Amino acid sequence: MGTTQLESVPEPKYWHLRTVLSEALDSEFSVGEILPNERDLAARFGVARATLRQALEQLELEGRLQRRRGVGTTVAPPRVGVSVGTEQHAWPGTVGDDWQPADCRLEAASASVADALEIRHDELVHTVRRSRVTHGQPVAAELLYVPQSSVPALPAIDAPSGAARARAVLRELQRLELEGQDNAVELGSARADDAKQLDRLPGAPVLVVTTRFLTAGRTAALSVATYRADTCRLTFGDSGGVEIHQAPERRAS
Amino acid sequence: MGTTQLESVPEPKYWHLRTVLSEALDSEFSVGEILPNERDLAARFGVARATLRQALEQLELEGRLQRRRGVGTTVAPPRVGVSVGTEQHAWPGTVGDDWQPADCRLEAASASVADALEIRHDELVHTVRRSRVTHGQPVAAELLYVPQSSVPALPAIDAPSGAARARAVLRELQRLELEGQDNAVELGSARADDAKQLDRLPGAPVLVVTTRFLTAGRTAALSVATYRADTCRLTFGDSGGVEIHQAPERRAS
DNA sequence: GAGTGGTCTAGACCACAGG
């Protein structure tokens, strides 16, 4: 990071700074390396700390940097590709997936969940919490909604709640014939509980994957999975498991 | 938006403010309505304008608000669902898709594009620019990379560049047999040119969809499509065109 | 020209990690 001056240009300082830093990351830093702290960097480029932070935020959003309070700013490794919906005709909880059931509660559906499941707004749904871990890092938190009517044979007091109960619900689900599923992806911000599970601050950008599991013309279950947007690249493999290996396209200006 | 005071809580002010505003949006505002300006809102909640803006940024990221310089802040309509990869065994440019070819140039591939296409780094590729319009709004900008070797029969001087040339490349591509494709989705920020095409500022959050088109064991084309993250929900329909109609799950804390 | 959101500054204090 040779230069110390920012020439006067019509484009915003933070954006220009982002570009300069991005190039410096490519050429002068390696993965895991720690950057100078924000106050030093701001002074070095002759800008206010807030302006520098705006540039760093961009780079963090793009998965180039990782910032941790009390520690520092480090160069992030390339995003990990996590496959979504590849197990296309498989229920959640099928052996071999890397989801880990954490909890299960039986509660009333929220309005939007009830709509998606096409059930009455007061019907109870099993709400299974799972988390997905890849390469030792938590990448996603999921809420899986299973209406009582989808698993009528579930033993009543097998276990009142907890991971064991979650596994029982998933087991029951697999007895149904899965006809299809549809996925949607959108940008969101982490709720406080998801954020904790993902080791991020509340409001961190996440990719929300909503999956409906269809069976016999109705929606048997609804999954809302929250992926860390900074570290994840979601892959939808439609071509028999071919994997993309190279780094993602750089989005630099 | 009745209250004027923010009680002291352990959570950040901007986050609490986001929640308060989000609830106000649900109950007291309708789509398209204009909010009070930022200076007034900040005063009303007793915070600095920067803090208020942090809350507004969150809500804009979540697709709840739309801000336009010189105009104001309005309540955004629900995100539009745009299907991606539903035309699963179809080449880009097939009749019926809502992409509009804009330009085509023949240039050397960048390193990452060449890697994805598995070609030499100095091979020339046709670079087709297209834009996608839904409901009258631009939702995506795409760069489609087609190596010369994928369309060897392309008439040499059909048209040197421009939309006509783009259509010619797409036409040639459709003569190949498409074996499959794989998609990846990740978060990015809009480059200056994409931003202009999408009617956003540089750095705006976008969902980057990377698609490889496979034929006879090799990658015949690569598409990098940039969707507005604030207004779009990407749908991956694997279930025969069933559509999700209800509003997305609210990500409120 | 008046009013909006977008950028930027120079400070302050807080929450957290680590020695």
Added chain:
DNA sequence: CTGTGGTCTAGACCACTCA
């Protein structure tokens, strides 16, 4: 304890839209 990033303030000026 020190050092880090996270939050917050109270200003200023700029770029843009629209009447």
